[in-house]
Amino acid sequence: MTDKPSREDIYNKVAELTARIDRLPTMVLPLSVVLALAFGYFIALYDVIDIGIAFSGTSLPYTGLTQPQASIVISMGLFGYIPGAILLGYLADMEESQC
Amino acid sequence: MFTALLTAIGSLGNALSFNYPMFIIFRFITGMGIGGDLILVPTYIVEMVPAVKRGEYFNLVYIAGWAGLGLGPFLASVIDLFNPAIGWRVIFLIGAALAFIVLVIRSHATETVRMLALKGKVDEAERVVAQMEEVAVQKTGMQLPPYNPLNYKVEEKNPFSVFKNRKYAIRIITVMLSIFFFYFGEYPYLTEFLLWTSHLGLSQSLINQLTFLFGLAGVATFLGAIALRFIVEKVRRAILTTIAYAVGMLLGVLISVAGVLSLNIPLAFGGMLLTNFIGVGWSNQLNYLNGTENVPTYARATSFAFSDGFAHLGAAISTAIIFPIISALGSFQTWVLFQVPMVIMGIVLIFVLPNTIGQSLEKINEAEAGI
Numbered sequence: 001m002t003d004k005p006s007r008e009d010i011y012n013k014v015a016e017l018t019a020r021i022d023r024l025p026t027m028v029l030p031l032s033v034v035l036a037l038a039f040g041y042f043i044a045l046y047d048v049i050d051i052g053i054a055f056s057g058t059s060l061p062y063t064g065l066t067q068p069q070a071s072i073v074i075s076m077g078l079f080g081y082i083p084g085a086i087l088l089g090y091l092a093d094m095e096e097s098q099c
Numbered sequence: 100m101f102t103a104l105l106t107a108i109g110s111l112g113n114a115l116s117f118n119y120p121m122f123i124i125f126r127f128i129t130g131m132g133i134g135g136d137l138i139l140v141p142t143y144i145v146e147m148v149p150a151v152k153r154g155e156y157f158n159l160v161y162i163a164g165w166a167g168l169g170l171g172p173f174l175a176s177v178i179d180l181f182n183p184a185i186g187w188r189v190i191f192l193i194g195a196a197l198a199f200i201v202l203v204i205r206s207h208a209t210e211t212v213r214m215l216a217l218k219g220k221v222d223e224a225e226r227v228v229a230q231m232e233e234v235a236v237q238k239t240g241m242q243l244p245p246y247n248p249l250n251y252k253v254e255e256k257n258p259f260s261v262f263k264n265r266k267y268a269i270r271i272i273t274v275m276l277s278i279f280f281f282y283f284g285e286y287p288y289l290t291e292f293l294l295w296t297s298h299l300g301l302s303q304s305l306i307n308q309l310t311f312l313f314g315l316a317g318v319a320t321f322l323g324a325i326a327l328r329f330i331v332e333k334v335r336r337a338i339l340t341t342i343a344y345a346v347g348m349l350l351g352v353l354i355s356v357a358g359v360l361s362l363n364i365p366l367a368f369g370g371m372l373l374t375n376f377i378g379v380g381w382s383n384q385l386n387y388l389n390g391t392e393n394v395p396t397y398a399r400a401t402s403f404a405f406s407d408g409f410a411h412l413g414a415a416i417s418t419a420i421i422f423p424i425i426s427a428l429g430s431f432q433t434w435v436l437f438q439v440p441m442v443i444m445g446i447v448l449i450f451v452l453p454n455t456i457g458q459s460l461e462k463i464n465e466a467e468a469g470i
Contacts, residue, residue: 020228034160039197042171044167048168050190053175053176053179054187074126076126078286079412080131081407084130
């Protein structure tokens with residue numbers, strides 16, 4: 001890139017590109033991207049549910065936790081979502097607006 | 100990238116945990132990673148997929164992703180029953196290993212076109228879109244329709260300023276509350292249902308049977324996600340959301356709990372299937388669509404992060420308080436009561452959210468509600 005485009009050029013370009021993607025009649029993302037997204041979801045959601053089985057009546061006695069303790073551990077994991085989601089989501093938007 | 104790293108470290112730590120504080124700390128770290136991932140993946144999709152295909156494509160990635168929520172518990176329950184003493188560590192280890200694999204795959208994924216262009220990499224963004232157009236022409240064999248960039252205003256704004264627009268503020272807060280109460284009911288079911296059954300004085304063989312059936316019912320989540328694909332673009336999202344909350348969660352959990360309490364295991368299993376198929380399989384996807392479609396592009400990640408992030412507070416609270424409340428009110432009443440608020444919020448959504456089916460995001464948002 002020889003000339004750095006002006007901010008307005010960039011905005012116009014983004015509007016154009018967004019419009020062009022939106023009118024496409026079919027989906028065209030490469031398979032690798034779909035796989036990366038899907039697999040990320042797979043693991044995130046596996047990690048959501050795994051604790052429900054790990055702390056079942058079948059194996060809870062072996063973790064050394066009591067029922068109230070187990071429910072606090074589960075709850076703390078969910079508390080972690082909040083800083084995780086807000087911090088990382090905000091970072092994603094901010095990264096985009098810093099040219 | 101970072102999200103997968105957190106998830107991996109957290110799960111690895113949990114696998115090796117031997118005391119209560121370790122469990123708490125590592126589960127918190129895992130939670131941060133999951134929270135980030137759950138936000139960024141939908142954002143990526145809504146920005147990179149054409150308007151007509153958004154719901155459908157979103158659903159496609161979900162189906163693959165939701166295998167984690169469907170096949171995951173099944174796999175985990177089999178491992179757990181095979182060797183309860185070590186099984187729970189293996190369950191966490193698998194989570195860590197898979198997250199490390201995601202780390203590797205993600206390093207090859209491209210940024211969204213919008214992100215590329217805003218960073219000044221206009222040529223690269225242009226190339227990506229040109230390629231998408233080419234593929235689209237090849238795939239469909241037809242001329243591309245014209246496009247109109249005039250409706251698409253892009254401005255540099257702090258994403259948090261979206262809350263200054265009353266329309267968006269109302270949408271975001273209503274969606275947030277609906278997800279809040281959905282998680283309030285869903286997470287205790289997902290993560291503590293088995294914990295609850297283990298303290299009812301049931302025989303160990305019955306407990307193990309329930310662990311297995313709960314895992315098996317998880318597969319219905321996967322099937323439910325596929326089923327949603329066929330109706331997601333036909334019925335208004337807010338109406339579908341309400342149906343999923345009422346039939347899937349409220350009715351499903353009610354039947355599951357009634358089944359366990361009356362020792363009617365087939366009934367309990369039927370309830371679990373219903374909860375997973377419609378309640379878990381549909382509601383989550385609809386929540387993500389509601390959270391990402393109804394806000395302007397510049398604030399999409401932030402506002403959805405706000406909705407989904409705060410909503411998890413509902414889960415954090417309900418999972419911590421459900422057992423004391425069960426002691427006070429009784430099992431059946433508590434489980435059912437926890438599912439009711441989400442249904443009310445689903446009905447509110449019908450009045451607040453616009454119809455988004457087949458609409459371009461910019462028309463629903465920037466063009467109609469402003470910036």
